[in-house]
Amino acid sequence: MKKTFYLFNPGMLERKDNTLKFTPFDSEENPMQPRYLPVEDVSEFYVFGSLRASSSLYNFLGQKDIAVHFFDYYENYTGSFMPRDTLLSGKVLLAQTAAYQNKRKRVEIAHKFIDAAVWNMLMNLNYYNRRGKELDEQIAKMKSLAEIIPNTDTIPELMGIEGLIRQEYYTAFDIILNDFNMSSRTKQPPENEVNALISFGNMMCYSETLRAIHQTQLNPTISYLHTPGERRYSLCLDVSEIFKPIIVDRVIFKVLNKRLIQEQHFDHKLNSCLLNQNGKKIYVKAMEERYEETFKHRSLGRNVSYKHLIKLECYKLLKDLLGLEEYKPFKMYW
Amino acid sequence: MNINATYINIYNVCKRELWLHANQIRFEHTSDIVYDGKLIHEDSYPLRSSKYEEIEIDGIKVDYYDTKNKVIHEIKRSNKIEQAHEWQLKYYMYVFEQHGVTDVKGILEYPTLRKTQPVVLSDVDRDRIKEIIADIDKIISSEECPPLQKKGICKSCSYYEFCFTKEVEE
Numbered sequence: 001m002k003k004t005f006y007l008f009n010p011g012m013l014e015r016k017d018n019t020l021k022f023t024p025f026d027s028e029e030n031p032m033q034p035r036y037l038p039v040e041d042v043s044e045f046y047v048f049g050s051l052r053a054s055s056s057l058y059n060f061l062g063q064k065d066i067a068v069h070f071f072d073y074y075e076n077y078t079g080s081f082m083p084r085d086t087l088l089s090g091k092v093l094l095a096q097t098a099a100y101q102n103k104r105k106r107v108e109i110a111h112k113f114i115d116a117a118v119w120n121m122l123m124n125l126n127y128y129n130r131r132g133k134e135l136d137e138q139i140a141k142m143k144s145l146a147e148i149i150p151n152t153d154t155i156p157e158l159m160g161i162e163g164l165i166r167q168e169y170y171t172a173f174d175i176i177l178n179d180f181n182m183s184s185r186t187k188q189p190p191e192n193e194v195n196a197l198i199s200f201g202n203m204m205c206y207s208e209t210l211r212a213i214h215q216t217q218l219n220p221t222i223s224y225l226h227t228p229g230e231r232r233y234s235l236c237l238d239v240s241e242i243f244k245p246i247i248v249d250r251v252i253f254k255v256l257n258k259r260l261i262q263e264q265h266f267d268h269k270l271n272s273c274l275l276n277q278n279g280k281k282i283y284v285k286a287m288e289e290r291y292e293e294t295f296k297h298r299s300l301g302r303n304v305s306y307k308h309l310i311k312l313e314c315y316k317l318l319k320d321l322l323g324l325e326e327y328k329p330f331k332m333y334w
Numbered sequence: 335m336n337i338n339a340t341y342i343n344i345y346n347v348c349k350r351e352l353w354l355h356a357n358q359i360r361f362e363h364t365s366d367i368v369y370d371g372k373l374i375h376e377d378s379y380p381l382r383s384s385k386y387e388e389i390e391i392d393g394i395k396v397d398y399y400d401t402k403n404k405v406i407h408e409i410k411r412s413n414k415i416e417q418a419h420e421w422q423l424k425y426y427m428y429v430f431e432q433h434g435v436t437d438v439k440g441i442l443e444y445p446t447l448r449k450t451q452p453v454v455l456s457d458v459d460r461d462r463i464k465e466i467i468a469d470i471d472k473i474i475s476s477e478e479c480p481p482l483q484k485k486g487i488c489k490s491c492s493y494y495e496f497c498f499t500k501e502v503e504e
Contacts, residue, residue: 089358217359298502300495312499318359319496324479328501 002043006284008277012052013045015060042066044211046204048075048280067214069207074189075196075274077203082214089217095321096222109320109327110155110225113241114162116329118146120245121169123332128176128253138172155225177256189272194252196266196273197283201248202240204287209236209243212310218318239313246332247306251286260286295334338393341470342425342463346418349473349480351493356474365492371411378409378445394429406430406440413444413451415487420453421466427455428463 007013011024012031020042023034039060044067051070058081061068068081099105122142129135145165152158166185173182173194182194190196210233213220220233225241228234255261265279275283291307304312313330320327344352354360362368375397382398389396398407408423423440430438440453473480488494 087358087360087363091357092359215364297499299500300498312495315496315499316501322359322479325500328503330501331503 001041003041004044004046004288005037005042006046006048006281007051008048008281010049010051013057014054015057020057020060039064039066044069046207046284047071048277067211069210071203074272075200075203075280076188077207080207080210082210085214087215087217092217092318092321093219093222095323096219099321100222100224100228106224107153107155107158109317110158110238111149111152112327112329113225113238114149114158115146116331117162117241117245118142118149118165119331120242121165121249122146123334124245124249124253125169125172125176128172133175135172135175138168138175141168155227158225176253179259179262180256189269189274191271192273193263193266194256196275197252197256197261198248200275200280200283201252201287202244204284205240205244205248206236208291208307209240209310212307212314213239215311216314216318218314239310239317242313242329243306243310247287247290251283251290255283255286336393337467337470339395339422339425339429341474342466343418343422345466345470345473346421347415347487348483348485348491348493350482350497351491352470353473353476353479354493354496359496361492361496363492364495367411367490368492374411374445375409378443391433392429394426396426404435404438406438407443408440409443409445411444411446413442413447413449414490416442416451420451421463423453424455424459425463425466427453428460431455 007022009024010029011022013020013022015021016036019039020037021034022037023031026032042064045061047068047070058068061081062083065083067083070078070080072078099109122139125135125139125142129139142165145161145168148161149158152161170182170185177194180193182192185198186192186195187199190199210220213233213235218235220235221229223234223238226234226237261275261279261282265276265282267274267276292305294303294305296302297304297312300312309330316325316327316329319325341352341356344355379398387399387401389399396406397409399405400407406423406426408419408426410419413419419442423442427438427440430436438455440455442451442453444450482497488497491497
């Protein structure tokens with residue numbers, strides 16, 4: 001089973017014979033004891049620290065189909081090294097584009113992303129409502145706003161409703177979380193601990209979705225809810241909407257309420273708050289655990305992980321675009 | 335439309351897979367079984383390379399062709415879809431004939447099962463191959479993907495998750 005590797009320490013990654021060697025640096029940039037990473041076990045790298053690497057390494061990683069995602073000091077996603085796209089299908093690209101250009105079809109797909117995202121947010125709130133958090137008010141408000149979704153016929157309208165629902169959803173965070181307050185959503189940079197975690201978690205989910213899309217014939221720049229190609233792989237933003245509540249948010253509630261991440265895991269600056277290295281490590285570990293959690297998939301009859309679920313979502317979208325089967329987004333029922 | 339031996343093989347397994355495969359919608363890279371087959375192909379018969387040759391003509395790529403005895407060898411992982419393998423091999427022989435190499439024999443080899451299976455090309459087969467080619471052409475040039483058909487082999491197919499994933503509502 002291939003694994004994701006997270007590089008937090010600054011260091012050097014190189015090809016050593018037919019495997020990988022990572023040499024971490026200490027604070028004076030002196031090399032420390034190297035670690036060998038068996039290349040066959042690596043699915044991708046997330047690079048948080050500064051990394052020294054050569055083109056021969058990237059050639060090797062490309063050959064082995066290993067992606068590298070980079071994040072800057074502020075935990076913003078900078079970009080990815082993606083191996084050559086071997087899964088190209090002209091038919092899929094045309095179908096994807098045609099669906100975007102058909103105004104009705106575009107809105108229809110966008111509706112589905114929001115519909116599932118809101119459903120999954122509500123599942124989170126229901127979960128905590130059953131566990132003694134008073135969330136009836138938020139649930140009722142979100143449900144009534146959600147009823148407007150089918151009546152929106154343009155993307156900006158839909159985005160507006162989604163924004164209102166999300167605002168309501170975020171007020172629930174302060175009730176769910178025991179020791180931390182979020183107040184409102186702030187980004188670039190996040191202003192408090194909860195916002196720092198949301199930003200960081202969303203970035204991770206976004207990169208994971210990029211990876212899933214890359215493993216299919218879908219083109220990550222053609223999207224439906226978000227405007228295509230605005231600097232980013234916008235289809236990842238679309239698809240990750242569905243998974244952010246059930247993966248990112250659930251992990252945030254867990255690490256904060258179980259006190260796995262505490263005040264000391266954040267760096268406070270004048271107007272920003274970021275996870276420090278230890279905090280990142282704890283969050284990433286909790287996120288990995290969530291990704292690897294499995295459940296029995298209803299139509300496949302096999303156990304699938306949450307990570308794998310993202311790829312299955314891409315398959316369903318692909319089938320809809322090709323006219324094989326109408327797309328139904330993933331909704332959690334537990 | 336360019337037809338290759340893989341199409342002939344898939345045609346005899348699943349028409350839907352054929353359409354998807356021909357349209358570059360492929361999932362073989364996700365399958366451990368396919369990977370296993372690749373390793374078997376690479377690791378079986380290590381002494382052969384000097385005596386046998388890998389040949390490529392007209393969209394077909396023959397695993398090993400024994401020029402002296404005029405035998406095409408095709409290595410397969412399991413004989414579960416033997417019928418499809420046979421047609422693939424018969425197509426090789428057919429293409430060889432079209433290029434003037436006649437009286438070629440074929441052997442299907444299943445190294446992990448320690449079994450081999452001789453294959454010959456008859457006149458009936460030649461006609462059938464022409465029909466198959468015409469039918470493949472029709473399927474892959476169609477805009478419509480053939481509908482889902484549940485078969486025993488589906489669960490071990492690399493397209494299984496693509497074909498069968500859907501949301502079952504409560």
